[in-house]
Amino acid sequence: MTVKSEKNGYVYLIGAGPGDPGLITLKGRECIARAEVILYDYLAHKELLSFARPDAELIYAGKVGGAHNREQWQINEMLVEKAQQGKVVARLKGGDPFIFGRGGEECEALVEAGIPFEIVPGVTAAVGAAAYAGIPLTHRDFTTSVTFVTGHESSGKEVSGINWPQLSLGNGTLVFYMGMKNLAQITANLIVHGRPSQTPVALVRWGTRPEQDVLTGTLADIAGKAHQVGFKAPAVIIVGDVVRLRDKLRWFDARPLFGKRILVTRATDQAGVFSHLLEGYGAQVLECPTIVVTPPESFAALDEALHALNDYDWLIFTSVNGVKYFFERLFELGFDSRALGSCRVAAVGSKTSEALANHGIRPDLLPSGFHAEGLVEKFAEQGVAGQKALYPKADRARDVLPRGLAALGMEVVVPVAYRTAIPDSLSAEALEALEERRVDCVTFTSSSTVSNLATLLGENRLIHLLRGVAVASIGPVTSATCRELGLRVDLEPEKSTIEALTDAIVTQYSSH
Numbered sequence: 001m002t003v004k005s006e007k008n009g010y011v012y013l014i015g016a017g018p019g020d021p022g023l024i025t026l027k028g029r030e031c032i033a034r035a036e037v038i039l040y041d042y043l044a045h046k047e048l049l050s051f052a053r054p055d056a057e058l059i060y061a062g063k064v065g066g067a068h069n070r071e072q073w074q075i076n077e078m079l080v081e082k083a084q085q086g087k088v089v090a091r092l093k094g095g096d097p098f099i100f101g102r103g104g105e106e107c108e109a110l111v112e113a114g115i116p117f118e119i120v121p122g123v124t125a126a127v128g129a130a131a132y133a134g135i136p137l138t139h140r141d142f143t144t145s146v147t148f149v150t151g152h153e154s155s156g157k158e159v160s161g162i163n164w165p166q167l168s169l170g171n172g173t174l175v176f177y178m179g180m181k182n183l184a185q186i187t188a189n190l191i192v193h194g195r196p197s198q199t200p201v202a203l204v205r206w207g208t209r210p211e212q213d214v215l216t217g218t219l220a221d222i223a224g225k226a227h228q229v230g231f232k233a234p235a236v237i238i239v240g241d242v243v244r245l246r247d248k249l250r251w252f253d254a255r256p257l258f259g260k261r262i263l264v265t266r267a268t269d270q271a272g273v274f275s276h277l278l279e280g281y282g283a284q285v286l287e288c289p290t291i292v293v294t295p296p297e298s299f300a301a302l303d304e305a306l307h308a309l310n311d312y313d314w315l316i317f318t319s320v321n322g323v324k325y326f327f328e329r330l331f332e333l334g335f336d337s338r339a340l341g342s343c344r345v346a347a348v349g350s351k352t353s354e355a356l357a358n359h360g361i362r363p364d365l366l367p368s369g370f371h372a373e374g375l376v377e378k379f380a381e382q383g384v385a386g387q388k389a390l391y392p393k394a395d396r397a398r399d400v401l402p403r404g405l406a407a408l409g410m411e412v413v414v415p416v417a418y419r420t421a422i423p424d425s426l427s428a429e430a431l432e433a434l435e436e437r438r439v440d441c442v443t444f445t446s447s448s449t450v451s452n453l454a455t456l457l458g459e460n461r462l463i464h465l466l467r468g469v470a471v472a473s474i475g476p477v478t479s480a481t482c483r484e485l486g487l488r489v490d491l492e493p494e495k496s497t498i499e500a501l502t503d504a505i506v507t508q509y510s511s512h
């Protein structure tokens with residue numbers, strides 16, 4: 001039933017781009033963020049949904065009207081229906097909505113229903129896949145035109161809608177969409193109608209994604225090659241002399257970690273930065289959080305300290321989460337940063353220091369290393385007997401720091417600011433990849449990432465699943481935990497940062 005609403009519905013037809021989520025337009029992203037309902041396609045990258053409002057209704061278009069009998073009219077109807085309910089609707093489509101995307105039909109339905117809409121273009125698969133394969137679709141020396149063609153025509157059709165003689169003439173670049181099933185027919189048609197059989201062809205599958213796969217050949221042999229290696233959709237077929245340029249211009253799949261699957265085990269809210277670093281080198285990252293970060297069971301101890309901050313000489317942070325939860329609670333209690341007053345601030349780790357900088361605080365003490373031990377040494381140099389320190393920490397943090405400082409005669413108050421816990425389960429996708437031996441490298445960025453993984457899998461299964469998988473550990477403490485659990489550590493950077501860990505991984509794979 002259609003419910004009429006006072007509020008007017010609106011539809012954004014958005015091109016999500018070909019795969020790499022970074023290829024969405026700024027406007028597309030803004031519209032996703034504005035939408036109350038998002039109807040998305042199989043080819044639109046799921047990461048784009050993270051721009052949505054938390055309360056947005058997310059509908060997978062492949063499921064509209066049942067998984068197998070989805071019809072375009074059902075999608076059109078749903079768009080109209082949601083807009084008539086007064087909703088702001090984002091229709092997120094792979095590539096560009098108006099290139100083989102049936103966006104035209106969806107717009108017609110909106111016009112007929114009198115629903116206002118906007119079209120946000122996207123990078124179409126031909127353009128994205130060609131760019132990431134290092135194939136310029138036009139080039140002054142090779143071709144003056146490019147044509148996008150559907151390869152989806154049924155071969156039994158008596159009169160082809162495609163003008164094969166015209167397409168086959170000259171040297172214009174051709175890009176076929178949805179053509180993998182008909183590849184043999186397409187190449188044969190082009191040869192029969194006059195394209196030289198030695199014309200280069202590239203098949204680009206999952207273009208712009210970490211799993212991009214490119215197969216090159218000629219009109220004469222590409223179908224056989226594709227059959228041999230089982231090359232499947234979704235792929236574009238690029239035909240023309242420009243394909244030769246790939247040898248020289250190839251970049252995306254020439255990066256050091258391209259094709260490498262790397263498991264990132266840190267907590268979800270911290271994984272992003274690391275994942276992006278690895279992806280920048282071409283890695284395919286599988287996030288498999290082994291830690292969940294939650295507020296403490298009780299804020300009593302922290303609150304008491306926050307109300308008496310003036311009593312403290314030092315405030316100590318050893319993690320980004322420590323900073324985050326400390327300030328969140330401080331603000332929740334109605335204080336602001338001035339509450340820190342004359343407290344001096346000490347921090348361990350460059351990321352912790354950055355988190356403090358985001359609150360306008362420059363640490364008075366920042367040891368050059370990344371471990372609590374370094375801070376104890378610094379304090380020892382200063383002489384801190386009789387001084388009082390507040391150290392908001394994780395429930396299961398090592399007690400090196402409190403013990404070390406107590407030994408120096410400091411009074412240390414250690415309220416729990418956040419808890420780290422073991423998640424209920426591991427990412428199914430990551431587990432499947434491990435079981436199928438598709439993971440090249442696993443990264444551990446703290447001791448608990450290792451021990452939690454062992455707890456979740458069981459020690460025997462951990463060792464079994466990580467056999468043949470390179471283990472990259474952020475530093476000596478984490479490595480020790482790995483070894484205690486029977487794992488061999490293949491990589492450990494000199495500096496315990498995710499940047500250094502990334503560099504070590506890149507160096508390892510570049511030298512192979």
Ligand code: SAH
Pocket residue numbers: 018019043093094095096097098099100101123124125126129176177178179204205206207208209233234235236
């Ligand atoms: N509107 C989309 C096309 C949808 S038709 C666009 O503008 O890109 C679906 C076809 O697009 C697939 O069969 C395939 O040929 C192509 N395609 C979509 N994404 C692709 C990708 N990442 N790599 C290669 N081909 C892709």
